Amino acid sequence: MTLYLLKRLAVLVASTAVAAVVVFAFMGLLPGDPAEIALGVNATPEAVAELRRQFGTDRAPVVQFLDWFGGLLHGDFGTSYVTSSPIGPQISDRLAVTTVLVVGGMIVALLVAVPLGTFAAVHHRNPLGALISAASQIGIAVPAFLAGILLVFVFAVQAQALPSGGYVPIAENPAEWLRGLLLPWLSLGLVQGAVLTRYVRSAVLDVMREDYLRTARAKGRGSTGALWRHGLRNASIPVVTVLGLQLATLLIGAVVVERVFVIPGLGDLLLNGVAGRDLLLVQGVVMVLVAAVLLINFVVDVAYHLLDPRLR
Amino acid sequence: MKGRVNVALLVGAVLVALVGLAAVVSFFWTPHDPTLVDAARKLREPGGGYLLGADKFGRDTFSQLMVGARTTLYVGIVAVGIAAVLGVPLGMVAGMTPRGWLSELIMRVNDLVFAFPALLLAVMLGAVYGAGTLTAMIAIGVATVPAFARVTRAATLQVMVTDYILAARAAGRRRPAIAVRHVLPNISSMLIVQASVSFAIAILAEAALSFLGFGTRPPTPSWGRMLQESQELLFSTPRLALWPGLAIALAVLGFNLLGDGLRDYLDPRLRRIREQAEPPANGATR
Numbered sequence: 181m182t183l184y185l186l187k188r189l190a191v192l193v194a195s196t197a198v199a200a201v202v203v204f205a206f207m208g209l210l211p212g213d214p215a216e217i218a219l220g221v222n223a224t225p226e227a228v229a230e231l232r233r234q235f236g237t238d239r240a241p242v243v244q245f246l247d248w249f250g251g252l253l254h255g256d257f258g259t260s261y262v263t264s265s266p267i268g269p270q271i272s273d274r275l276a277v278t279t280v281l282v283v284g285g286m287i288v289a290l291l292v293a294v295p296l297g298t299f300a301a302v303h304h305r306n307p308l309g310a311l312i313s314a315a316s317q318i319g320i321a322v323p324a325f326l327a328g329i330l331l332v333f334v335f336a337v338q339a340q341a342l343p344s345g346g347y348v349p350i351a352e353n354p355a356e357w358l359r360g361l362l363l364p365w366l367s368l369g370l371v372q373g374a375v376l377t378r379y380v381r382s383a384v385l386d387v388m389r390e391d392y393l394r395t396a397r398a399k400g401r402g403s404t405g406a407l408w409r410h411g412l413r414n415a416s417i418p419v420v421t422v423l424g425l426q427l428a429t430l431l432i433g434a435v436v437v438e439r440v441f442v443i444p445g446l447g448d449l450l451l452n453g454v455a456g457r458d459l460l461l462v463q464g465v466v467m468v469l470v471a472a473v474l475l476i477n478f479v480v481d482v483a484y485h486l487l488d489p490r491l492r
Numbered sequence: 493m494k495g496r497v498n499v500a501l502l503v504g505a506v507l508v509a510l511v512g513l514a515a516v517v518s519f520f521w522t523p524h525d526p527t528l529v530d531a532a533r534k535l536r537e538p539g540g541g542y543l544l545g546a547d548k549f550g551r552d553t554f555s556q557l558m559v560g561a562r563t564t565l566y567v568g569i570v571a572v573g574i575a576a577v578l579g580v581p582l583g584m585v586a587g588m589t590p591r592g593w594l595s596e597l598i599m600r601v602n603d604l605v606f607a608f609p610a611l612l613l614a615v616m617l618g619a620v621y622g623a624g625t626l627t628a629m630i631a632i633g634v635a636t637v638p639a640f641a642r643v644t645r646a647a648t649l650q651v652m653v654t655d656y657i658l659a660a661r662a663a664g665r666r667r668p669a670i671a672v673r674h675v676l677p678n679i680s681s682m683l684i685v686q687a688s689v690s691f692a693i694a695i696l697a698e699a700a701l702s703f704l705g706f707g708t709r710p711p712t713p714s715w716g717r718m719l720q721e722s723q724e725l726l727f728s729t730p731r732l733a734l735w736p737g738l739a740i741a742l743a744v745l746g747f748n749l750l751g752d753g754l755r756d757y758l759d760p761r762l763r764r765i766r767e768q769a770e771p772p773a774n775g776a777t778r
Contacts, residue, residue, distance in 0.1 A: 195604055202604070206616055321745035323696045325703055326737045329723060337727050344726070432609045436700050440723070451704060454619045462619050466612055473607045 184485060192478040199470045200252070204245045207463040235261060248463075257464040262456055267464045270449060275468065277347065278445035281364055281437070282430045288369020289376050289426065296373075297380025298412075304385060312377065319374025324433040328367035328440040335363060345442040364441045368433055372426050379422045383415040390414070417488050424480025428473045435469075501753025504688075507746025511739075515565045518558040526555035527711040538731070547718075547732055548725060556713040557739055563714045564743060567629050567707075568694040572687050574633025575640045580683060582637070583644025584671055588652060599645070602638045610635035610697045614706045623706040632697045636690050643686045647679040654678075681758035688751035692744045699740045715740050 236244060251258060257267035296312050303309035322330075336344035342363055348356040387393060435447025442448075446465055453461035518526075529549045538545040546552050582602070586595040614623065614631035621627060651657060652675070660670050701707035702716025710717065715736040722732035 195600075195607070198604055199607055202608075203616075207620065317748065318741070318745060321692075321741045321748060323699055323740065323744075325700060326719065326740060329719065329726065329733050329737065333726055333730055333733070337730065428609070432611050435611060436704060439704060450615060454615055457619075459619060462615070466616060469612055470607050473609070477603075477607070 181485065185482060188478060188481055192474060196471055196474055197249075199474065200249050200467060201245065203463060203467050203470065204248060207459055207466065252464075252467065258460050260458050260461050262458040262461075267461050270461070271446070271464055271468055274444060274446045274449045274465075277443060278431070278434050278438070278447065280361065281368065281434045281443065281445060282427065284361060284365035285368030285372060285430050285434070286423075286427060288365050289372040289430075290423075292370060292373030293376035293380050297377040298384050300377065300381045301384035301388065304381070313381065316374045316377040316381075319371060320378075322371055322374075323436075324367050324371045325436045325440050327371050328363065328437055331363045331366055332440075345440070347441075347443045360441075360443075364437050364443060367437050367440070368430055372430055372433075376419070376422065376426060380415070380419055383418045384412075386418075387412075387415045413487075417484065420483050420487060421480055424476050424483070427476050431469060431472055431476075498753050498757055500749045501757055504746050504749030504751070504753050507742055508750050511561050511565065511743045511746065514558045514561040518555075518562050522552075522555035522558050524552035524555045526551060526559045526713050528552075545731060547721065548729075551713075553718075553732065553735055556718060557715070557735055559713045560715040560718065560736065560739065561743075563625070563708050563712060564695055564698060567625065567632065567698040568691045570629040571632035571636060571694045571698075572690050574630065575636035575690060576683070576687060578634075579637040579640025580644050583641040584648050584675060584679075586641065587645040587648025588667060588671060588675065590649060590652075598641065602641050605634065606638040608635065611700065611704075611706075614701050618706045623701075623709075625708045625712070628698060628701045628707040631701075632694050635697075636694065639690060640683075640686060643682065644679065647682045648675055651675050651678045681754075685751050685755045685758065688747050688754060692747035692751065695740065695744050695747065 236247065239247075248258060255268050255272070257271055259266050296316075300309045300312040300316075332344045335342045343360055344363075346360055348360055350357040434445060435450060437443075438445045438447040439451065446469065450462060450465040450469075453459075453465060528551060530546075530551075533546045533552075534548060547556070582598050586598045589595050610632045613635055614628055617623070617627040617631055657670060657674055660674055665673070698707055698714070699716035699719070702714040703720045705717075705720070707716055708714040718736035719733055719740075722729070722736070725732055
């Protein structure tokens, strides 16, 4: 297990470094000279050269990359060429908001998928189980931002029970914070829950066919008891893999949902950066999101090994 | 399966055919010019030649939906095409030489690309080159390559241990010949299923990108942007959000059901390979 962990950790570090090279090569080198862009078309060559020195873009690309990547390792994302403010603090503030959004969405997805998926598996021969399968198929076809718009229509326009958007920091007003996040959580969670329900169902179905479950039933446990005691842990193995991949999907889905509900998270920062042509900011946010996806994949792989004794 | 109707295949095929029909007909005829701005028809209620009414610029919703179907299919076809053209050969090479360094390299690069979802690629491309239909198609296509490569590799691995491949190798056939003559035909049904499912994901991604302003540029109608434009009018004219939303959901449902139905129809054994190899199909982005 330790050996596996070390190997997998090495892969994580290597792929993050390669991803950083890719992001830097793409964002940092291809577009026009930030100094020229900042000064406009009428700038003198001397002024451009001076600003280039200040930005550090007069150095060799390799040096620039090492400087940027070295900074990332201790949370320094550089200073924006456009707003002249440090990027790191902005990213960490926004990351906190997005994390709350994603974790809440994941919890909603689990609350929907585990009971429904298990129920659909146990009752896979009767109409109610089939109905859940059909409903999940429809849920999969609805993108999160569309779910968001539908939820706003129902809960904000019709019922007028919840705000249609906006974000109140928890320190300011915890009740409003919660009210503002309910619909975004539901938009992300219901859609992912629909996807997850299918995986939970098929995982539980697979486990129900196993000999050890029949043995447990034969020993006198009821079928619910047997499933509870022996089935769910084993069914959780394939589900955890899917869950991790979904966490990555949720992170990206949050970018879109933040736009629907006007929530100041990473996605909002990213899109504002693009609109303001703040490429260093975009580069930083993209890197954080990519690193997060890689980290999630790492955690999934490790969790998979911990859960499945056959792999130890 | 004889005598049993494949409901998923039937419903999926009908929905996909409807989207296709709307797209094809839109080349020759739409009830009105979908991009014609007319203040007199602003937010016109449905009826009187305007089946679904008009939007805030007076553009006919039904005509916009029809041309939007064209945009959706166009982006889907090109994106899935890119993914298949790159992913299938890579997956086959990885599957035919499972212990080689090349296979290892392909799968590592694959994992890396997997960390760049379509939305991030589209934003990066958009930030550098300016967003549009082309950048959206490339981003969705490249982000879909890993799914194709993985599925192709898993299917190829299964085919490679069969007797007919052994026979072909014993007969002295070279690897490229085996790949084209024996492997490709035997994994093709698998790939058709994958294409259908990837198409559904591409539609979701295109809608999300257009919604964010990283997809098809105005005035070309697209379902995602119709939704984005409708959002501010949700309180007064919710029907403007209803129709494009319904169109997206039905198109995605159609391709997903078509994929499921084709899988059962072409080869029930395929179910297992795909579920093992493929990450869950969804999200706003892939």
